[in-house]
Amino acid sequence: MIKEYKSISEVAGPLMLVKDVEGVSYDELGEIILPSGEVRQCKVLEVNGPNALVQLFESAAGINLLDSKVRFLGKGIELGVSEDMLGRVFDGLGRPNDNGPEIIPEKYLDINGLPMNPAARDYPAEFIQTGVSAIDGLNTLVRGQKLPIFSGSGLPHANLAAQIARQAKVLGGESNFAVVFAAIGITFEEADFFISDFKRTGAIERTILFTNLANDPAIERIATPRIALTAAEYLAFDKGMHVLVILTDITNYAEALREVSAARKEVPGRRGYPGYMYTDLATLYERAGRKKGFEGSITMIPILTMPEDDKTHPIPDLTGYITEGQIILARELHRKGVVPPVDVLPSLSRLKDKGIGRGKTREDHADTMNQLFAAYSSGKQSKELMAILGEAALSDVDLLFAKFADEFENRYVSQGFETDRSIEETLELGWELLGLLPRGELKRVRDEYLDRYLPAALTEISAHHESELIDDRKSCSLEDGEA
């Protein structure tokens, strides 16, 4: 029998103290029945003798100490899941929000999930073609990876995420693909951008949306990503789908976490965020992946806005330590009109090495990738030097690198939000750009690949534009030839 308690003794912010309870356990789900008959959800944070400290998932407005009742349900928060959820919109706690019918759940799942046994994981190694050169060519995304987008206020991260969701595919064959989208404390307009983009492209049919908007209760946000991931796990591991999870914006989630922590008067870590934020974020991010013996996978793209574009702020910092790389957007590139403004040098995909190469993309992918990185980095340095000392102070090779850096930004990175480049196009473009440099500088590429791929790029270029620079490079390669 479920007991109802009328012994709420304190309500403060998102926390509530219930006295004289019996048989209540840690992390248990509770329901608060307001005098009006409205029911709200809450969770047990602490049980101290007969007192239970409870965290609300919704606003505390309207709770009064005398007439409100609490009952504990003897289980954690669960989400009823079903395949019918595809194409529907839910609120931040998983209740239908689109005037559609209730979902008839196939089963109920605990939203906290369980840690995945490392021995049961299957290593992500399947290349996902996003059609974005800066990602496919240099920071390759693979199935089962968690790759966040580090952005700032005012940068077009939503467009990039929508582009990835729209274009992402695995080479060689259609497969069962779905998107789970969780809006965590973002504005109506931003959420609407995604929804209308999904509708425009028809992707909505295979998408589940969870929306907790900026004016919804902040503490609900603690549950929203977990609910979304539970739905994703169901689709991936019960239904064998390949699920792309987009969580936006993690910064709002972390702030909700801080709100609860502050209300509990915990010892704060950096910038007031709780000391356990790393572990807490890890329990979200680590739910991405593949499992041995299961068809489906969860690929996760969390989006976070870095306060003041500061990468060392605790939220991006801890995220970077958990996720397998990051795509960083830069304000400077955005202002220059580079679309998408991906700053490739600090961006990174840790799993790229297993997802590229012969049989996956192309044998020369790894070498060209390293070479493009190295060349772009030298090019940026040359440009800095040029800004201080003027062009005359640079050696010929440095000038070539500087030119390379410009071309790289304008042609390779900047492709617009509508262009869908195949991996071959991306690689060819890379070779074309590397053709700007003398062959002797291409130390990161194996000779055999230089022989096979570089000349093709070479003729293509000289056909396109004849310039002094090219002559310069030719004379260099001539010398090599003599040796």
Added chain:
Amino acid sequence: MFDVVRVGEHGLIGEVIEMHQDQASIQVYEETAGLGPGAEVYTTGAPLSVELGPGLIENIYDGIQRPLNAMLEMSGPNITRGINVEALPRDIKWEFEPTVEVGAIVQGGDVIGTVQETVSVVHRVMVPVGTGGRVEEISKGSFTVEETVCVLVDDAGRRIDVTMMQKWPVRRGRPYKEKLVPEMPMVTGQRVIDTLFPIAKGGVAAVPGPFGSGKTVVQHQLAKWADADIVVYIGCGERGNEMTDVLMEFPELKDPKSGEPLMKRTVLIANTSDMPVAAREASIYTGITIAEYFRDMGYSVALMADSTSRWAEALREMSGRLEEMPGEEGYPAYLASRLAQFYERAGRVIALGSEGREGALTAIGAVSPPGGDISEPVSQATLRIVKVFWNLDSTLAYARHFPAINWLTSYSLYIDRLMPWYAEHVDKDFPELYQKTMIMLQEEAELQEIVQLVGQDALSFADRLKLEACKSIREDYLHQNAFHEVDTYASLDKQYMLLRLIINFYELSLDAIRQGASYQSLIQLPVRESIGRFKYVSEEEVPTYYKNIAEELERDVRELVSKGGSAE
């Protein structure tokens, strides 16, 4: 204190960490959702211990030594609670080969027999610490780890049954006879480490760096190529996929020494970031106790802990829950002393027992400082203890210069002690070469500052040559591609030859410039490209390749000198 207890109906594993009169605080190693007042707690009466014996190698454990593969079979791909699994497989029969005879007098630590645990590892079965006596019975044959293989009779006439399995509490270091000073390098095949910042067998090193700077790749490279007999790899609060990577890759890779798969010498401890925090705290002790056990057998053991920052955070989380007074950044005041205790368990020792076996435990800890700022408490406490510091630099990482170990700020305090070894075993010029390289890199940094201000043309040809040579050191020598099948490992001889070539180029050219040769033609010598390709030359072809290039280099430079400075 520190007794292991079982909590609640699931029998969750916990440990008593604080006692106040009739109250005890228990750290529970599993998720505690669903526990409430009135749950029952039983004590097991023993501190948190690990099982030591055949079956450790090739296994993967969680933070409290539960085998993850067995858990996978029992509870599926996700870790449920209250699973009770034996650490060492009980059903496997091992071939026990006695090495002592009936009547022999043995003491704690003496080897009484061996088991071929894997093709690479001979497991030496030792008399448990604190026992000893005359061998009464000992038998050859197949036994499980729980069966008696030997019976001892001690001085008081008591019979002691010795099995192949021992237990040892993780928070206590295993005793040894004597600690020695490290004097041999642990060769890792990584050029920047072996040449510039070597670590000694029995030494301790720290690798701090911001995310994305390649800490984990450095750790993996060391675990793969370090010339240790046994590798213990602790994934402490890190990514699940990283452990999967190790699990899938190590059985494939071959040990350059034995030619056997690397997994045959590896023990893995995986407590990933989504697994319970308390077990993360225990994981590094579990790992180092296993490492000490193999050290006591007389092996050279390398232990990698990735990352100690996550361990410190687990400590902080628990300290917060205990409402202790926080020290710096919320970390408990005992952070530094706990870290020191952990690292001090490394070292080169003479093991217990009458034979005087020598074993070494080398510990390498990754540190993940928030924002890459090493002024934070965990990095600082670590730096006070370790002798080798490989500072990973995000600027190098962005330029994809890996390993991104900054050559100006890193250091190794073993260098003086190890150089005689290098002189004896690699080449007598090695110490000199090392000195030259370090000085050149230092001077390069100074020259770069000048170039930033006035441009390269303002420098003398000699200085510009130095910059070119240093560029070659950086790009051709220090940069090493961990994912290239040849470049991933370089033997000491290959390292020496490559560095020799670069330095030779510099010195010969410097001479040539003084004699009037053209700077432009010197730096455009085609032989330089061959030097650049040297690192991709496989080990067998290295000596001939080296000879050819060395001759070509000398010939070309001589030719240029005879031509004189026509170009300028």
